């Protein structure tokens with residue numbers, strides 16, 4: 001099986017969508033304080049999705065332009081559509097904040113809810129397509145080692161505080177084995193401080209049972225002697 005560079009980050013992004021969607025359904029959007037809390041969650045979703053799309057363009061689609069223009073253009077176009085859907089949401093968020101009455105917030109809130117559902121539907125299909133079509137194109141021209149190197153370059157370019165915002169959702173979105181493999185790689189190849197930070201984040205984000213299972217696997221992995 002070839003290396004799927006999108007698996008972990010896309011699981012994190014999907015977890016974000018699912019949890020934000022439910023928060024939006026639970027919020028009484030006619031209520032200023034309750035609505036504001038849900039909308040701030042949406043803003044975080046939009047910010048992290050937009051930044052992710054730019055990274056994919058820079059590190060995967062643009063280098064593919066000369067080799068497979070059809071696939072590169074397809075995904076660059078989809079990122080434009082994604083950006084358009086996000087712009088609709090940003091406009092509705094501003095409009096909601098300007099509403100002076102509960103009824104006005106209720107109506108704009110409902111439009112916002114429908115617009116967010118469209119954003120979710122588009123992105124769920126888009127991420128599937130990247131893992132099926134884009135991966136296929138990448139696998140034809142790059143080795144797994146090259147794809148991993150590109151992924152590492154992408155991570156290195158991301159500021160640490162932003163990386164932690166993604167990491168929170170990757171931890172919430174991935175299964176036990178994926179988390180154990182990820183943190184073991186960190187243990188074996190990164191400074192010990194990073195492992196400590198990620199383990200603390202995992203302890204905050206996972207149920208005690210899931211965290212204990214992940215930690216046990218990471219502890220079992222031996223660090224090679226110098």
Ligand SMILES: [Fe+2]
Nearest residue numbers: 053056126130
């Ligand atoms: Fe994408």
